[in-house]
Amino acid sequence: MSCGNPHETPCSEVIERMFSYIDGELGEREVHLIKVHLTECAPCMSEHDVDAMVKKLVQRSGGGEVAPDDLRERIMVSITQVRSVRIEMR
Numbered sequence: 587m588s589c590g591n592p593h594e595t596p597c598s599e600v601i602e603r604m605f606s607y608i609d610g611e612l613g614e615r616e617v618h619l620i621k622v623h624l625t626e627c628a629p630c631m632s633e634h635d636v637d638a639m640v641k642k643l644v645q646r647s648g649g650g651e652v653a654p655d656d657l658r659e660r661i662m663v664s665i666t667q668v669r670s671v672r673i674e675m676r
Contacts, residue, residue: 595619
């Protein structure tokens with residue numbers, strides 16, 4: 587996905603790191619770069635909002651249980667594959 591405007595951090599990198607950003611798993615510099623990008627890029631901000639909503643819904647429906655690491659990894663691979671298809675379709 588790309589909004590067509592130049593950014594210091596490309597849309598594709600922001601989208602790729604979105605769940606890590608939402609989960610607070612990135613370093614200070616990466617967080618800053620993504621925050622700046624999201625203030626400049628409405629399509630990526632929309633993707634952020636959708637991803638954050640999905641995460642909240644999954645947390646609520648999971649009853650607070652943590653998924654095993656291998657399951658989490660398979661889910662993240664599936665999400666990445668779906669996201670790649672969506673990017674290619676745009």
